[in-house]
Amino acid sequence: MIKRAMTKGTGLALALLAVGALMGAADAPESGGDYLSPAVIVADAAGKTLYVAERSANQIAVFDVTAGAVAKTIALPARPSGLALSTDGARLYVTGAAPEGQVFVVDVAAGAVAETLQAGHTPMAPVLSPDGAALYVCNRFNNDVSVFDLAAKAEAARIPVLREPVAAAVTPDGKTLFVANHLAAGAADGDYVAAMVSVIDAASKGVVGSIQLPNGSVGLRGVCVSPDGAYVYVTHILGRYNLPTTQLERGWMNTNALSVIDAAKRELVNTVLLDDVDLGGANPWGVACTADGAYLCVTHAGTHELTVIDRAALHDKLDRVAAGEKVSEVSQTPDDVPNDLSFLVGFRRRLKLSGNGPRGLALVGTQAYVAEYFTDTLGVVDVDPEARPVARSIALGPERPLTVVRKGEMLFHDADLCFQHWQSCASCHPDVRADGLNWDLLNDGMGNPKNTKSLVLSHATPPVMISGVRDKAETAVRAGIRYIQFAVRPEEDAAAIDEYLKSLRPVSSPHLVDAKPSAAAERGRALFDQARCATCHNGDYYTDCTKYNVGTGRDRQADWEFDTPGLAEIWRTAPYLHDGRAATLEEVLTTDNPEDKHGVTADLTPEQIADLAAYVLSL
Helix, strand or coil: CCCCCCCCCCCCCCECCCCCCCCCHHHCCHHHHHCCCEEEEEECCCCCEEEEEECCCCEEEEEECCCCEEEEEEECCCEEEEEEECCCCCEEEEEEECCCCEEEEEECCCCEEEEEEECCCCEEEEEECCCCCEEEEEEHHHCEEEEEECCCCEEEEEEECCCCEEEEEECCCCCEEEEEECCCCCCCCCCCCCCEEEEEECCCCEEEEEEECCCCEEEEEEEEECCCCCEEEEEEEEECCCCECCCCHHHCCEEEEEEEEECCCCEEEEEEECCECCECCCCEEEEEECCCCCEEEEEECCCCEEEEEEHHHHHHHHHHHHCCCCCCCCCCCHHHHHHCCCCCCCCEEEEECCCCCEEEEEEECCEEEEEECCCCEEEEEECCHHHCCCCEEEECCCCCCCCHHHHHHHHHCCHHHCHHHCCCHHHHCHHHCCCCCEEECCECECCCCEECCCCCCHHHCCCECCCCCECCHHHHHHHHHHHCCCCCCCHHHHHHHHHHHHHCCCCCCCCCECCECCHHHHHHHHHHHHCCHHHCCCCCCCCCCCEECCCCCCHHHCCCCEECCCCCCHHHCCCECCCCCECCHHHHHCCCCCCCCCCCCCCCCHHHHHHHHHHHHCC
């Protein structure tokens, strides 16, 4: 894991769930097409056919469960980011991850796209209403949810949510949609920073509540509703960002969590940790219940495992601690549970999978089918404890040699590199970007927490870290392995991660209009020069790669010089400034620039400030 903390720039008895979210189309290296990268799975009602979204290959694999092999593939015009299957199995709804997003309606019998619906920026996690009349789609970078009237074949509503909706699930009665927002919204320098789950009322097509998760909850990936509709389960990381990064033992930096929500009350029941005392379960992703409700399953993308939880035992223990019973040495009150690494002992099993990078999950009876992203395989394991589970992997296509870039991508997401497997690089840099938290790293002393930095273009814009303490990204990669992963790895691993990071390109801004700057952004372009922003933010990457004291330092950092960040993809990396104090660019240009040291903006009108921000957000 690497931190660059300067001013920030650049989802028969069976349960069917297409869970797990994908990155935007431009997030992957260009060579990704050489691989399949299975990420999302959905099964038909009979449990005989699986549909697997193969992200890098721009296709859907149709897997015959009886034959144990891919029967055919369905080509798509864009990278598939989510799947939903109609109750009769005739239509497969596939979201295509692109700035000008689409939903492809696939005629299953014909094996081809029959219709296309226009969606937002990087649509994903399509969810059908139980009656099949409506389709909900998360538009990740528009921060909203599209509601499609399938009879009219048109979008009926756009519902604003919070920040980067990546997974959703609807209650069996169709009345409520729960949406997992990937990151926290707002500033990062307060005492409480956490992502929320948005609650949407299907009838009114509006948000009726937001459920805040425990402090440090970020990186939400999966959400599901129990078969009886009583509970909602959400997978996420629980970062201990308020502690200095001096060790990893006992989840000192990152723990991996499952939050339980009461669906009727629309409130958090509690959050349990999916780790063990001395073994992390990094990067929880897909989540699903068996159709009988007996088991709750979670994939761990970082440690290549499947967690299987006895639901009755889980809720019994949660009920007992809520009633005031001491249920373990740690959990004497409900507030203790999110810190209890032994809470699930006795009714949780960790099943090791044979493939790498498990993400999406579908359950057919007690058979779990898992999309194993980096090995291009379908993992299969029986979650029934009486079956003595042994996982196996089925190849979805011919084995391809591992390129340096692909190896780097795999290592970046692999917590096996880390001491006790608590985290991967992607734990703090989800999708190679930022988690929105302030971390107190030790590379420039203790007691000055700084906001996580996106790594896109970091190799092209040295120095790195807020104070330029690392001369270049290559140095930071190796320091991250040693001082954040607490590991010693071969040089070839770090070199591969370098090549992966260098292969990435920014995603087009959602603030563009028809792929062009808005009228406000065009006005802001001139103001960018007038306010002297271009003095430092210049060149191809909008940075002169130089440090300055721009008056944003506080307390012990009052006289610090900070590295000039590039501005590409700055729309994606809020909050801003080295300590994440600014929730918006407008705050950067006004409240946090009182002496005009960070651009000459004091004389700009509110309308001009808005135009200038619109321009920067379009980059």
